[in-house]
Amino acid sequence: MAPSSPTVAAWELGRRLREKRDEAGLSATAAARKFGITAAYLSEFENGKKNVGEERLATLVEAYELDEQEAAELFRLRNEAGNRGWWSEYSALFSDELLRFFGYEHGAESVRSYDSAIVNGLLQTENYARAVIEAGAPNIRLAEVERRLECRMRRQHRVTGSEPLHLSSVMSEAVLHQRIGGTDVLAEQLEHLVALVNAHPDTLDIRVVPFESTGHDAIGGSPFLLMTFPTGKLPTLLWHETVTSTQLITDSLTIREHSLAHTEASKAALNRKDSLDKIASASRSLRG
Structure with missing residues (x-):
């Protein structure tokens, strides 16, 4: 069993949100306009490079009509992605x-x-x-x-x-x-x-x-x-x-x-x- 990693959690969260956007029939441009965010910000959290805010995630969960279980999984991933991995200590290097x-x-x-x-x-x-x-x-x-x-x-x-x-x-x-x-x-x-x-x-x-x-x-x-x-x-x-x-x-x-x-x-x-x-x-x- 692998240990918890905020990097992996952010990647999984982003991929699952992108899948839900695709299922909703929204392009990246259309989704960014619909949710009042920039396309660059959308791309960053869908690719796991940035964590999505809690309120923003709640908005996406509602818009994509996710059930209670899947929503809970995504919020768990968001919380895990918000942790700091030991490697963050070396960000200057x-x-x-x-x-x-x-x-x-x-x-x-x-x-x-x-x-x-x-x-x-x-x-x-x-x-x-x-x-x-x-x-x-x-x-x-x-x-x-x-x-x-x-x-x-x-x-x-x-x-x-x-x-x-x-x-x-x-x-x-x-x-x-x-x-x-x-x-x-x-x-x-x-x-x-x-x-x-x-x-x-x-x-x-x-x-x-x-x-x-x-x-x-x-x-x-x-x-x-x-x-x-x-x-x-x-x-x-x-x-x-x-x-x-x-x-x-x-x-x-x-x-x-x-x-x-x-x-x-x-x-x-x-x-x-x-x-x-x-x-x-x-x-x-x-x-x-």
Whole structure:
């Protein structure tokens, strides 16, 4: 079971209100005019980027002729969306898009990731994560590095905490050899991966695509992850990273393509035992 997330609640509330608007036969422009709000405000709360006010929600519930049970569900979501997630403490460091990602990740039930060069952030040691952060932003102050590191470590509670998500991480063998932070830091990181899988066998799966693999759909691509949620009313969400941008994507075709790519990468990967053996072997070679 995933913990409560105001970001996920706001997204579900917005999607359900948009569905009701569509059922009422109202365009966004017509609805904005009817309810005396701007189209931009309507778009923001229908896309989960802004919480809707209580009086406004009451107006929408009446206009869309919702029954008592559904109205109660929407007001519960509105109240939940009004809470502050722990990630809001880092609003001065990260973009709104990245903060929303933290909120979605916190409320996710499962995550499928593909990584081509760096260990997934949910699985990084402090030393490895610090090296990644410093390499990605070489001119930031030490205090900011430590705050970013603190945030990354807090995200990892979803893997090791009392309400763990199901994480399926597929990574290129290149991840095992890219010496982020140096030999000792990488060796510690690889040992940490083995220990994590052994400690959380029911919720964590790490697979390595060996160099001997002849190829798969995700090869040469940038990292991505796919999140699913406990409620049946939300679709899979894609988080995609490149050198210059990060994106939250809801387009169903794009998500389907990445889901297939993850499946094909999983097929090209070693099985669970052989993946752990390869990680352990890479670590031993670093230790000498």
